[in-house]
Amino acid sequence: xxxxxxxxxxxxxxxxxxxxxxxxxxxxxxxxxxxxxxxxxxxxxxxxxxxxxxxxxxxxxxxxxxxxxxxxxxxxxxxxxxxxxxxxxxxxxxxxxxxxxxxxxxxxxxxxxxxxxxxx
Amino acid sequence: xxxxxxxxxxxxxxxxxxxxxxxxxxxxxxxxxxxxxxxxxxxxxxxxxxxxxxxxxxxxxxxxxxxxxxxxxxxxxxxxxxxxxxxxxxxxxxx
Amino acid sequence: xxxxxxxxxxxxxxxxxxxxxxxxxxxxxxxxxxxxxxxxxxxxxxxxxxxxxxxxxxxxxxxxxxxxxxxxxxxxxxxxxxxxxxxxxxxxxxxxxxxxxxxxxxxxxxx
Numbered sequence: 001x002x003x004x005x006x007x008x009x010x011x012x013x014x015x016x017x018x019x020x021x022x023x024x025x026x027x028x029x030x031x032x033x034x035x036x037x038x039x040x041x042x043x044x045x046x047x048x049x050x051x052x053x054x055x056x057x058x059x060x061x062x063x064x065x066x067x068x069x070x071x072x073x074x075x076x077x078x079x080x081x082x083x084x085x086x087x088x089x090x091x092x093x094x095x096x097x098x099x100x101x102x103x104x105x106x107x108x109x110x111x112x113x114x115x116x117x118x119x120x
Numbered sequence: 121x122x123x124x125x126x127x128x129x130x131x132x133x134x135x136x137x138x139x140x141x142x143x144x145x146x147x148x149x150x151x152x153x154x155x156x157x158x159x160x161x162x163x164x165x166x167x168x169x170x171x172x173x174x175x176x177x178x179x180x181x182x183x184x185x186x187x188x189x190x191x192x193x194x195x196x197x198x199x200x201x202x203x204x205x206x207x208x209x210x211x212x213x214x215x
Numbered sequence: 216x217x218x219x220x221x222x223x224x225x226x227x228x229x230x231x232x233x234x235x236x237x238x239x240x241x242x243x244x245x246x247x248x249x250x251x252x253x254x255x256x257x258x259x260x261x262x263x264x265x266x267x268x269x270x271x272x273x274x275x276x277x278x279x280x281x282x283x284x285x286x287x288x289x290x291x292x293x294x295x296x297x298x299x300x301x302x303x304x305x306x307x308x309x310x311x312x313x314x315x316x317x318x319x320x321x322x323x324x325x326x
Contacts, residue, residue: 008212010139024323031279042135061275068274071282082142107143112121117212 004035006114012043013062014054019047022120023065030072037076037114038069039107040099045083048094066096078102078110122147124208128154131162136214141169149174149208151201152193157181160190176204221247233314233321237271240318248316252306259295260304260316266290267317277322280310 007026011018022044029036040048047062054061069077081101084091091101102110111117125148131137137152137159144150150173152159157177159170175193178201182189189195196204205211217228221243227235232248234240245264249256256264270278270286278286280298288296301309310322 010136027276027279028323031281033281042139064273064275068276068278068282071270071274071278071285073281073285080139083139104142108145108148111123111143111212112145114210116210117123119212119214 002034003115004037004113005029006037006039006111006117008039008041008044008117008119009047010040010042010044011120012046013052014057014059018120019044019062020060020065023062025118025120026074027065027068027072030069030074033073036074037078037110038074039078039080039102039110041080041083041107043083043087045079045087045089048079048084048096048099049089050093050095052095063095069096070098078107080104080107121210122149122208124149124151124204124211126151126153126211126213127156128152129214130155130158131166132158140214141173144173149176149204151176151178151196151204153178153181157185157187160187176201219244219247229321231315231321234318237318237320240268244318245316252312252316254306254312254316256316262291262295263287263301263304263309263313264317267313267319271317271319277314277319278310279322283310283313 007022009019009022011022013019026036026038047066052063054063075098077096077099079091079094079099079101081091081103084101125140125144127137127140127150129136137156140150152175162170171192176196177189177193179189179195179197182195217230217232219226219228226239226244229235234244246256254260266287284296284298284301287301294300305312314320314322
């Protein structure tokens with residue numbers, strides 16, 4: 001029986017490798033058909049801000065990479081509503097489509113639903 | 121389903137503990153180790169929000185910092201940490 | 216350092232034979248790399264290579280097999296977007312070989 005995996009991505013996008021590493025795990029899991037979910041929390045929600053410019057730092061374009069999630073079969077995308085609110089990020093018009101904002105109660109239920117959780 | 125959340129960062133410089141407490145369920149437990157044991161120095165309502173949770177603290181990390189395990193928490197050594205990891209359905213380490 | 220020499224010009228490749236610089240790609244380069252793999256490029260190959268270059272423009276990464284199939288099915292229809300068709304065109308390892316011929320980096324999410 002394949003185990004399901006939830007990745008909690010809580011690092012901001014441009015200052016370190018954490019956000020990209022979390023995404024790489026998710027994409028690898030998706031490529032192998034693993035039931036996988038991705039939850040953006042804390043500074044990880046900054047990854048969802050629209051119209052960011054990776055080129056300004058000559059970095060790989062994480063925003064473009066995130067668009068590939070659907071192609072890799074990763075459709076369970078969540079964001080912590082508290083983290084979004086705290087940072088003034090509007091849940092409408094996020095850089096990634098179909099991300100569901102969740103209350104703390106709903107985050108707990110999502111964590112319960114997966115067999116394994118990795119927080120990065 | 122129950123989750124053991126493992127936190128090792130100080131709450132005074134980092135958001136991990138705060139975020140973890142927000143989503144900790146009544147079936148869940150929290151294990152403090154490393155600099156996260158400085159959470160015992162929290163004051164007022166921040167400390168109160170810890171006291172009503174299932175809290176375990178790694179004893180050696182208390183000892184080295186000259187802190188004592190409060191009555192509302194349970195001190196654990198490494199063998200007990202392993203047992204806890206098995207007892208809960210899953211372990212979520214806040215890396 | 217691997218080098219592909221093409222009409223007097225040296226093109227740098229990584230240790231697995233992928234282009235180091237996406238901008239070095241041309242149809243001649245693709246043909247030369249395909250010849251090394253024992254493939255003669257047909258129109259059916261070219262449409263997949265063009266699709267891969269579009270994928271890279273859109274997502275800035277090379278697809279593993281599953282997303283390659285999904286993207287191909289989305290853009291060219293299910294009769295092209297399936298593992299049978301892609302395996303036949305690219306010697307059974309479409310994600311790796313097609314990425315190489317399209318001038319993309321080696322897909323990282325592939326074994």
